[in-house]
Amino acid sequence: MVKIVGIGGSLRPNSSSYQALxxxxxxxQALGAExxxxxxxxxxxxxxxxxxxxxxxxxxxxxxEAVQExxxxxxxxxxxxxxxxxxxKNALDLMSFDQLSGKVTGLISVLGGQSNSNALNDLRVIMxxxxxxxxxxxxxxxxxWKAFDKDGKLLDDQLSQRFDQFAESLVENTRxxxxxx
Amino acid sequence: MVKIVGIGGSLRPNSSSYQALxxxxxxxQALGAExxxxxxxxxxxxxxxxxxxxxxxxxxxxxxEAVQExxxxxxxxxxxxxxxxxxxKNALDLMSFDQLSGKVTGLISVLGGQSNSNALNDLRVIMxxxxxxxxxxxxxxxxxWKAFDKDGKLLDDQLSQRFDQFAESLVENTRxxxxxx
Amino acid sequence: MVKIVGIGGSLRPNSSSYQALxxxxxxxQALGAExxxxxxxxxxxxxxxxxxxxxxxxxxxxxxEAVQExxxxxxxxxxxxxxxxxxxKNALDLMSFDQLSGKVTGLISVLGGQSNSNALNDLRVIMxxxxxxxxxxxxxxxxxWKAFDKDGKLLDDQLSQRFDQFAESLVENTRxxxxxx
Amino acid sequence: MVKIVGIGGSLRPNSSSYQALxxxxxxxQALGAExxxxxxxxxxxxxxxxxxxxxxxxxxxxxxEAVQExxxxxxxxxxxxxxxxxxxKNALDLMSFDQLSGKVTGLISVLGGQSNSNALNDLRVIMxxxxxxxxxxxxxxxxxWKAFDKDGKLLDDQLSQRFDQFAESLVENTRxxxxxx
Numbered sequence: 140m141v142k143i144v145g146i147g148g149s150l151r152p153n154s155s156s157y158q159a160l161x162x163x164x165x166x167x168q169a170l171g172a173e174x175x176x177x178x179x180x181x182x183x184x185x186x187x188x189x190x191x192x193x194x195x196x197x198x199x200x201x202x203x204e205a206v207q208e209x210x211x212x213x214x215x216x217x218x219x220x221x222x223x224x225x226x227x228k229n230a231l232d233l234m235s236f237d238q239l240s241g242k243v244t245g246l247i248s249v250l251g252g253q254s255n256s257n258a259l260n261d262l263r264v265i266m267x268x269x270x271x272x273x274x275x276x277x278x279x280x281x282x283x284w285k286a287f288d289k290d291g292k293l294l295d296d297q298l299s300q301r302f303d304q305f306a307e308s309l310v311e312n313t314r315x316x317x318x319x320x
Numbered sequence: 321m322v323k324i325v326g327i328g329g330s331l332r333p334n335s336s337s338y339q340a341l342x343x344x345x346x347x348x349q350a351l352g353a354e355x356x357x358x359x360x361x362x363x364x365x366x367x368x369x370x371x372x373x374x375x376x377x378x379x380x381x382x383x384x385e386a387v388q389e390x391x392x393x394x395x396x397x398x399x400x401x402x403x404x405x406x407x408x409k410n411a412l413d414l415m416s417f418d419q420l421s422g423k424v425t426g427l428i429s430v431l432g433g434q435s436n437s438n439a440l441n442d443l444r445v446i447m448x449x450x451x452x453x454x455x456x457x458x459x460x461x462x463x464x465w466k467a468f469d470k471d472g473k474l475l476d477d478q479l480s481q482r483f484d485q486f487a488e489s490l491v492e493n494t495r496x497x498x499x500x501x
Numbered sequence: 502m503v504k505i506v507g508i509g510g511s512l513r514p515n516s517s518s519y520q521a522l523x524x525x526x527x528x529x530q531a532l533g534a535e536x537x538x539x540x541x542x543x544x545x546x547x548x549x550x551x552x553x554x555x556x557x558x559x560x561x562x563x564x565x566e567a568v569q570e571x572x573x574x575x576x577x578x579x580x581x582x583x584x585x586x587x588x589x590k591n592a593l594d595l596m597s598f599d600q601l602s603g604k605v606t607g608l609i610s611v612l613g614g615q616s617n618s619n620a621l622n623d624l625r626v627i628m629x630x631x632x633x634x635x636x637x638x639x640x641x642x643x644x645x646w647k648a649f650d651k652d653g654k655l656l657d658d659q660l661s662q663r664f665d666q667f668a669e670s671l672v673e674n675t676r677x678x679x680x681x682x
Numbered sequence: 683m684v685k686i687v688g689i690g691g692s693l694r695p696n697s698s699s700y701q702a703l704x705x706x707x708x709x710x711q712a713l714g715a716e717x718x719x720x721x722x723x724x725x726x727x728x729x730x731x732x733x734x735x736x737x738x739x740x741x742x743x744x745x746x747e748a749v750q751e752x753x754x755x756x757x758x759x760x761x762x763x764x765x766x767x768x769x770x771k772n773a774l775d776l777m778s779f780d781q782l783s784g785k786v787t788g789l790i791s792v793l794g795g796q797s798n799s800n801a802l803n804d805l806r807v808i809m810x811x812x813x814x815x816x817x818x819x820x821x822x823x824x825x826x827w828k829a830f831d832k833d834g835k836l837l838d839d840q841l842s843q844r845f846d847q848f849a850e851s852l853v854e855n856t857r858x859x860x861x862x863x
Binding site: 260263264267270271272273274275276277312315316318 | 803806807810813814815816817818819820855858859861
Binding site: 224230 | 408445
């Protein structure tokens with residue numbers, strides 16, 4: 140059964156990135172995927188210092204094991220300064236080809252201003268660098284403060300349809316590329 | 321007098337990024353610039369959580385004040401996974417337009433494999449996003465393990481000349497753009 | 502006196518890129534710049550074949566001479582397939598460091614859908630490659646079919662202010678960087 | 683049977699891009715793919731003017747039909763000014779989602795100087811824009827003047843192995859993603 144792991148790049152308590160990630164995760168679940176969210180707000184990760192081992196931080200192993208066992212990934216980042224958040228990039232830096240290579244990835248970005256694809260473009264090249272796949276369908280949510288209602292539901296129908304296409308493409312193509320059901 | 325602040329994006333004790341930064345800093349000093357290096361290995365910075373204030377981390381204020389008072393910046397990053405390190409991106413995320421806008425920036429990247437400009441391209445767009453200037457001259461050091469001798473001197477003459485051009489452009493054009501001497 | 506040359510990347514008779522370029526050109530004129538527009542729709546340029554000379558195409562020389570004599574450039578491109586138009590990239594390919602190096606450049610993109618900075622990002626890296634400067638201020642016009650009135654005037658005040666900032670930055674900083682008045 | 687179409691972005695008579703494309707095409711043939719090379723040097727294509735039809739240029743239809751019938755693409759471009767050639771971008775501009783969406787693409791770049799992935803990164807984002815897939819394996823050939831012998835064979839074994847991995851990934855994953863044999 141296809142396994143999808145989601146990671147959000149924000150540490151805000153009330154993060155729109157995690158709201159968007161939750162929407163996406165629920166939709167890939169509905170399509171039969173087994174899912175896990177790694178909530179960086181509840182994990183203790185160090186800054187990457189280029190070392191392989193971080194004995195004081197068992198969450199590094201938890202991060203690596205969960206990603207290694209996954210077939211696919213969802214990366215949801217706030218767009219900070221026109222790129223991926225340092226928080227998410229650092230989490231990726233803590234991993235290597237061992238965990239990331241060959242994974243099929245869907246990308247989501249969230250920003251307060253006008254929608255943009257800068258963070259998504261950077262993440263696409265980053266995931267390629269570690270020999271991952273990135274699906275063509277991607278979601279950039281501009282003016283994110285008005286995207287969700289109080290229960291975390293999407294308010295815009297077109298955006299909701301984009302999430303459907305995103306989830307379908309991720310699940311279907313991860314199955315094809317990874318040969319899992 | 322033109323003030324240049326250098327920041328390195330590595331936390332390795334024996335970091336090539338800081339070696340490269342030191343070379344660049346010495347050369348801009350020789351051209352009459354006042355310089356300061358913010359060594360992230362000796363600062364306690366939190367992960368950016370989107371908040372403005374980090375009362376438990378006085379180094380955030382130190383970082384912001386030093387950058388705010390600068391005319392120019394040198395950003396030296398290891399290239400991790402084909403982009404800027406999460407460590408450096410996070411340091412930039414902790415700042416805003418207040419500190420970064422209008423700064424004249426020179427970019428350096430260091431990587432173990434074949435030289436590449438991915439991290440430099442991403443940083444160029446990031447610094448533009450915060451309305452900074454980035455000089456055309458940039459330095460990407462491939463196979464960095466053989467770039468420096470034991471005293472941190474560059475072993476390759478062509479690379480050394482690139483640092484000269486980099487330093488000259490940074491100092492001269494920061495003076496022009498900022499109207500300082 | 503500061504000289505600014507504008508080039509548009511569209512061949513449409515009724516091109517929004519040229520409308521945007523005209524707005525920008527008029528504003529840099531009002532700031533005292535000498536201007537020239539190279540209208541690719543009225544020039545006969547060949548596809549770049551990697552050769553230096555194109556004896557059958559005198560407009561190649563016209564293009565090169567005008568750019569070589571300029572202090573600054575405005576490049577206005579339609580965003581096709583998430584990047585600069587092939588038409589504009591080809592015009593740049595016909596030039597070299599001799600013409601482009603050191604030029605101070607302002608970038609504009611125009612697209613039918615939602616605004617995006619992909620074409621601007623690519624142009625920024627391209628102009629850096631030839632050792633040009635690119636100002637931080639840039640203009641991306643989304644849904645361009647409703648941006649201008651019948652006389653080519655901008656309908657949106659905020660966008661008009663962006664053009665003002667763009668023109669001021671281009672003229673002022675070209676003067677500073679090139680030492681012209 | 684999986685169909686792969688190759689397009690080169692150079693108009694040089696003795697183009698390294700086409701030499702690289704030929705190497706790749708032969709290897710995907712050996713893996714059972716049906717192939718076709720669209721040699722832009724022997725086609726009459728206009729500059730894209732934003733129109734759908736180009737009645738004076740039957741090669742536009744030939745280009746579109748060949749790409750539309752393909753399952754996968756190989757795009758080989760010279761890196762001009764740190765990006766894709768205007769010639770190749772223009773050929774892509776002449777096509778639309780109808781031809782390009784869903785195609786599985788492998789990317790190759792060729793340059794005279796030090797190897798770089800700028801053109802490949804731009805092409806990756808361009809192909810994503812039209813909802814194509816791009817395989818993680820890519821080939822950037824630096825110092826291309828010494829890459830091939832007189833018969834167009836690769837002189838470097840490591841580079842030759844990269845082409846093997848490229849061809850295997852393209853054929854295998856096009857089969858998976860497109861459901862063809």
